[in-house]
Amino acid sequence: FANVVTYNAFIDAAGKNGEFREAKVAFEEAKRNRFADVVTYTSFINAAGKNGEFREAKDAFEEAKSNRLADVVTYTSFIDAAGKNGEFREAKVAFEDAKRNSFANVVTYNAFIDAAGKNGEFREAKVAFEEAKRNSFANVVTYTSFIDAAGKNGEFREAKVAFEDAKRNSFANVVTYNAFIDAAGKNGEFREAKVAFEEAKRNSFANVVTYNAFIDFFSGIFI
Structure with a gap:
């Protein structure tokens, strides 16, 4: 009786509880069963970012974009994951891409400012802050x-x-x-x-x- 909401909830729960391997298994299963949507990809990117699995977050983000399953929240989640894992360049590329594609909102700016601050890129944080205002x-x-x-x-x-x-x-x-x-x-x-x-x-x-x-x-x- 599992559906897309069930998979999304499980991936989110696994990520929050440090069970990334379980999140990964559920994510792959959701895709095989055609239960993966924007929220599935976003939840998995979040789970990967929280658990130090940036490569997995990156692969899922690129796949989401290729499958047209990326939205504002997906971009924001990836920027946050990149910031948490010391991958500021990736956060910057995604932020600029989000703005070009009208996928940037207040939460996206907030995530990027936070990522810049965490990675010693104060000038980038300042530019984004002024732009947000x-x-x-x-x-x-x-x-x-x-x-x-x-x-x-x-x-x-x-x-x-x-x-x-x-x-x-x-x-x-x-x-x-x-x-x-x-x-x-x-x-x-x-x-x-x-x-x-x-x-x-x-x-x-x-x-x-x-x-x-x-x-x-x-x-x-x-x-």
């Missing part, structure tokens, strides 16, 4: 991803500018505050971390992660 593709996650990318790459001034812009445009939430406090901590900016921490508490934007991020700052000072 120009194209009205920026949301809370976009700002948060960029602040995180800036913090990871020693660009605290850029993180600060984005954080202030996010607050002005109502694109700041608890995760944005947490990302900024973390960025300040990574870059030795105690005063900025303290101001944001107090502001987060006043605006009910503080949670356990906020407190932990602020405490981590002190841990770094006194270790």
Whole structure:
């Protein structure tokens, strides 16, 4: 009684639980039984990316495109997989391809900014962030991803500018505050971390992660 939804759910579950081999078997079986659709390919790319199997993600992505079974989510999943596995060049190629083929949306931009930040490509993150804002593709996650990318790459001034812009445009939430406090901590900016921490508490934007991020700052000072 298995159908396409069953296969997709199983591939997703296997990927989330570190059972990539099981995801692979189900993916191949789904294709043989003609139960593979856009979601099947996307779920498998996600599973491969999460489990360090980038080559499998790449092969599935190329196959999805060849079979016209790739959409915005497929491209976004592949960009995320590439970013997680240190394959920034592949993320960049897919991002540009997505834009050319009208397969880029706010989530695609967010995934690319995150991938760039994780791989030390801050300039690429900055270009995508500015482009997202120009194209009205920026949301809370976009700002948060960029602040995180800036913090990871020693660009605290850029993180600060984005954080202030996010607050002005109502694109700041608890995760944005947490990302900024973390960025300040990574870059030795105690005063900025303290101001944001107090502001987060006043605006009910503080949670356990906020407190932990602020405490981590002190841990770094006194270790």
